Amino acid sequence: MSPIKRLFLASSVALFSAFSFAQEGYVSDSVYTYLHTGPSAKFRILGSINAGSKITIVEQSEDKKYTKIIDSKGREGWIMSEFVSTQESLKHRYDALESRLNSQLASNEDLSRESSSVKKQVSALQSRIDSLTGELAQAKSDVTAAQDKLKGEDEEIKIQWFTRGGIMVFASFLVGVIVCSLFSRKKKRSSW
Numbered sequence: 001m002s003p004i005k006r007l008f009l010a011s012s013v014a015l016f017s018a019f020s021f022a023q024e025g026y027v028s029d030s031v032y033t034y035l036h037t038g039p040s041a042k043f044r045i046l047g048s049i050n051a052g053s054k055i056t057i058v059e060q061s062e063d064k065k066y067t068k069i070i071d072s073k074g075r076e077g078w079i080m081s082e083f084v085s086t087q088e089s090l091k092h093r094y095d096a097l098e099s100r101l102n103s104q105l106a107s108n109e110d111l112s113r114e115s116s117s118v119k120k121q122v123s124a125l126q127s128r129i130d131s132l133t134g135e136l137a138q139a140k141s142d143v144t145a146a147q148d149k150l151k152g153e154d155e156e157i158k159i160q161w162f163t164r165g166g167i168m169v170f171a172s173f174l175v176g177v178i179v180c181s182l183f184s185r186k187k188k189r190s191s192w
Contacts, residue, residue, distance in 0.1 A: 025057040025069070025086050035077035039066035046077045052091030057084060 036043040039061035049055070049071055058068040058076070066078045 023057050023086065025055050025084050033079050033083045035069075035071065035075060035079055036066075037077055039063075039068070039078045043078065046075055047073075049079065054092065055084070057086075 034048050035046040037046055038044075054072055056070040058070060060067050060081060061078070065081055067081045067084045068076070068078050069084070070076045
């Protein structure tokens with residue numbers, strides 16, 4: 001194979017591996033690091049990157065000591081691999097958690113207002129239940145009194161009917177005795 005083809009093949013593999021390696025990452029939280037033009041501290045400094053900054057990892061050097069990255073400003077350069085992390089930085093996690101906390105606090109305030117409203121409704125309903133319970137107790141008392149009165153009147157009516165029936169029987173008996181005695185006297189007189 002000719003040296004030109006080998007060079008072309010090697011550069012194609014290197015270029016392809018650089019593009020296939022790209023992944024999201026972060027600068028470690030406890031550092032402030034410099035971005036270099038090459039994979040060593042001997043290369044010119046392009047600028048600095050703050051701890052927790054979001055970066056795109058492009059490739060690593062052969063000795064794995066430096067990592068080629070693209071920062072949030074679009075600058076491409078090299079930083080020490082020990083300062084690169086694939087885990088989300090504390091700064092980003094803190095911002096996300098703070099956002100979630102604010103959302104939860106707002107939600108809690110809404111729930112607190114709803115809870116207060118529900119408590120007022122429950123209190124009003126409990127008051128209504130107490131009122132209806134009092135009315136029910138009064139109605140039961142009225143029904144019991146009416147049943148007792150009806151029972152007493154029923155006994156009175158039975159006594160009145162019994163008394164009137166007894167008077168009628170006695171009166172009928174007297175009328176029968178009187179009528180019989182009148183007829184028997186007439187028979188006795190006529191027989192003389």
